[in-house]
Amino acid sequence: TYSRISFTAAPTLLAWLERHRPAIYGSIVEADRESRERYAGHGSAIACCYNHLIMPLATRRDKQTQVAWGVRDFAARFGRAPKGMWLPETAVDLESLDLMAGAGIRFTVLAPHQAGRVRPIGAEDWTDVSGGRVDTTMPYLCRLPSGQSIAVFFYDGAIARDVAFGDLLSDGRRFADRLTGAFSRGSERPELVHIATDGETYGHHREFGEMALAYCLKTIEEAGDARLTVYAEYLAAHPPTHEVAVRERTSWSCIHGVGRWQGECGCHSGTHPEWSQAWRGPLREAVVRVR
Secondary structure, three states: OOOOOOEEOOHHHHHHHHHHOHHHHHHHHHHHHHHHHHOOOOOOEEEEOOOOOOHHHOOHHHHHHHHHHHHHHHHHHHOOOOOEEEOHHHOEOHHHHHHHHHOOOOEEEEOHHHEEEEEEOOOOOOEEOOOOOOOOOOOEEEEOOOOOEEEEEEOOHHHHHHHHOOOHHHOHHHHHHHHHOOOOOOOOOOOOOOOOOOHHHEOOOEOOHHHHHHHHHHHHHHHOOOOOOOHHHHHHHOOOOEEEEEOOOEOOOOOOOOHHHOOOOOOOOOOOOOOOOOOHHHHHHHHHHHO
16 A cells, blocks of 8 residues: 555654564555655655644744754655655645755645645736635645745545545445546546545544555556556656645644644534633743743
């Protein structure tokens, strides 16, 4: 599975696996090597910031450290420079993207509601796509303050939600049909249908979810209606034709931007409505003081 799809794992998790589950760790590294043979030299592994840090809430120096350590750790493990980097919780700001681009990172992945407006490259007029209305079947160019740029993939939010919170993983064939059914009919341009989900969804939150994913990939390969790829290969073959203005200080898991990591934003599951999140404010203040 890991040799067929883009994946990322935090350096801290990979370090634990290397020490305590070396066989699993070795198979993950080998999967990236196999993917390079499968996808024209492009690996399936994506780098990650070194810690699970909410980048927009960090200082510039801490952001630099997270990116630099993430790149170095990735290179040491997978034997190649990373082309993509995952932002924890997809929490994004332009400064972080600029530092990533400066470190050689070519792309990242964000949630659809993190796109603000788009336009064809070279055009003057923008189109408002806020509220998750961005076309997720193509990569976008994001221009950065330093003059650099980075590509951004916005994943299909509806399918991702049905995987994480619905019952789509109860049937691998239905999962495959949902993905292939998301392509436009009669489109004359290449399209990418893709989702981003937590790894623990497959087998932990959803029992046998890893089996459904494996069967889904097998079904797609055998049907031949679509071709599996990874982000790096797709980007190399199909560079962005549109650019995007990213909504800063947003994330995939908090409708209040990055509020849940600095105060009582109001996000909760509803299981314990009497619980308070007010402790988050003092905790954030303590973290800043220690820093």
